[in-house]
Amino acid sequence: MTQPGKTPSDSQVDSYYLLMPDQANAYGTAFGGVIMAWIDMTAAMAAQKHSGTQIVTASIESMSFLEPIRIGEHVHLRARVIYTGHTSMQVEVRVLRENPMKNIKGLATTAYLTFVAIDEENHPVQVAPLLPQTDEERMCYQQAQQRYQSRKK
Numbered sequence: 001m002t003q004p005g006k007t008p009s010d011s012q013v014d015s016y017y018l019l020m021p022d023q024a025n026a027y028g029t030a031f032g033g034v035i036m037a038w039i040d041m042t043a044a045m046a047a048q049k050h051s052g053t054q055i056v057t058a059s060i061e062s063m064s065f066l067e068p069i070r071i072g073e074h075v076h077l078r079a080r081v082i083y084t085g086h087t088s089m090q091v092e093v094r095v096l097r098e099n100p101m102k103n104i105k106g107l108a109t110t111a112y113l114t115f116v117a118i119d120e121e122n123h124p125v126q127v128a129p130l131l132p133q134t135d136e137e138r139m140c141y142q143q144a145q146q147r148y149q150s151r152k153k
């Protein structure tokens with residue numbers, strides 16, 4: 001039975017961190033693996049909000065580190081589901097850095113991940129269709145659909 005649709009905003013999750021010295025590399029900027037773990041966690045919560053089921057990470061399609069994040073900066077991750085297949089969901093994560101003392105803000109990282117909804121026996125289960133509302137959400141949906149279709153080929 002088809003489930004009622006949900007919008008990208010229905011699944012939005014925001015996470016906040018302060019970058020500490022033990023999360024940095026030898027140059028005083030964020031260690032990529034720490035940011036990846038925060039991205040996976042925030043994206044997983046968005047996928048779970050959409051599906052209302054257990055989920056697993058199936059793939060990380062892309063991760064682009066655009067600007068370094070320095071020790072002491074605030075890190076804001078925003079995740080939302082941007083595309084759904086039958087049982088899979090593509091999630092976009094945008095990572096923003098902010099230094100309120102120096103009035104610096106920037107887009108530090110972007111990532112696209114695919115999660116699959118599963119039942120208690122780990123079998124994939126259908127998810128609610130996504131209903132993009134705005135032009136920007138429709139554009140993200142189309143781009144994600146192209147990634148989904150190219151992977152299927």
Ligand SMILES: CC(C)(COP(=O)(O)OP(=O)(O)OC[C@H]1O[C@@H](n2cnc3c(N)ncnc32)[C@H](O)[C@@H]1OP(=O)(O)O)[C@@H](O)C(=O)NCCC(=O)NCCS
Nearest residue numbers: 055056057058059084085086087088089114116118122124
């Ligand atoms: C992801 C997983 C559930 C898919 O199971 P499967 O038996 O291959 O399932 P199917 O072939 O029926 O595919 C189910 C969905 O997964 C998607 N999928 C499978 N492999 C994928 C991959 N590598 N990347 C993206 N999506 C993938 C399929 O496209 C399909 O999506 P759709 O239903 O929307 O079209 C299974 O491979 C798995 O459990 N992997 C391990 C996950 C894991 O341990 N993650 C890390 C910790 S959470």
